[in-house]
Amino acid sequence: MPHSPGPDRRTVFRGAALTSGAAVLGGALTVSPAHAEPIRIAEPALYTRGDWNARPPSGPVQILAEPPTRIVVHHTATPNTDDLSEGAALALSRSIQDFHMDTQGWIDAGQQLTISRGGHIMEGRNRALPAIREGTQCVGTHVANHNNTTIGIENEGTYTDVEPTGELIDALVETLAWLCEAYGLSPDAIVGHRDFNATECPGEVLYGMLPELRSRTMGVLEAKGVRVPPSSRVEPADAPSYPQVPDDEPDQAFYHGPVRGPDDISR
Numbered sequence: 122m123p124h125s126p127g128p129d130r131r132t133v134f135r136g137a138a139l140t141s142g143a144a145v146l147g148g149a150l151t152v153s154p155a156h157a158e159p160i161r162i163a164e165p166a167l168y169t170r171g172d173w174n175a176r177p178p179s180g181p182v183q184i185l186a187e188p189p190t191r192i193v194v195h196h197t198a199t200p201n202t203d204d205l206s207e208g209a210a211l212a213l214s215r216s217i218q219d220f221h222m223d224t225q226g227w228i229d230a231g232q233q234l235t236i237s238r239g240g241h242i243m244e245g246r247n248r249a250l251p252a253i254r255e256g257t258q259c260v261g262t263h264v265a266n267h268n269n270t271t272i273g274i275e276n277e278g279t280y281t282d283v284e285p286t287g288e289l290i291d292a293l294v295e296t297l298a299w300l301c302e303a304y305g306l307s308p309d310a311i312v313g314h315r316d317f318n319a320t321e322c323p324g325e326v327l328y329g330m331l332p333e334l335r336s337r338t339m340g341v342l343e344a345k346g347v348r349v350p351p352s353s354r355v356e357p358a359d360a361p362s363y364p365q366v367p368d369d370e371p372d373q374a375f376y377h378g379p380v381r382g383p384d385d386i387s388r
């Protein structure tokens with residue numbers, strides 16, 4: 122079973138405390154108004170890196186004080202397996218990490234969170250979960266030139282012409298609502314990888330579901346009484362560029378478009 126959040130989270134207030142070992146860049150920690158609010162949306166039950174037996178990162182993961190301004194939805198470009206089990210989900214996380222470290226040469230898994238077709242939610246890059254809890258940002262490698270302002274969710278499967286499982290979508294909505302509250306973001310902040318980079322990711326069908334995902338996420342936030350900002354903070358450099366989707370994108374498991382560019386300070 123995945124880890125469950127503590128029993129008293131409704132009474133926990135978000136603070137500015139950073140755990141030891143976190144490298145804070147960009148000056149003083151800023152606390153958004155959302156962080157003065159009591160937490161209303163419980164952290165989803167999820168599997169930590171320890172649960173899926175992650176390898177340690179090969180280098181230090183960067184933690185930024187400034188929270189992300191966008192939540193990026195990806196697909197993994199892997200087969201749409203019928204195995205919805207916990208075991209398959211944990212194996213997926215290990216496979217992604219191995220590919221990203223051994224083939225791509227990154228310090229760790231690129232994405233902050235992973236959701237399997239069975240609806241199992243996994244922590245990705247090292248320190249991703251503590252960063253969300255703190256309202257800080259664990260910098261990943263998942264969307265070229267925007268890694269320092271985005272958090273990425275890898276959704277298992279290939280969604281060019283079929284929808285994800287209901288289990289995956291339900292878990293994704295739960296995750297999106299949790300992240301929106303944690304970072305003080307409006308559901309408008311939910312975008313697809315192809316909004317930033319020339320790629321099919323997260324697939325034509327899943328990309329077409331983004332309005333529904335934003336709407337369902339808003340529904341969760343409103344039902345829980347979360348104060349939703351009117352729109353998400355977007356710096357000009359962080360605005361989606363909506364490039365063309367390439368016709369000849371490589372057909373390869375785990376390849377879902379450009380994930381690191383010259384503007385990224387991270388690996």
Ligand SMILES: [Zn+2]
Nearest residue numbers: 195314322377
């Ligand atoms: Zn992607």
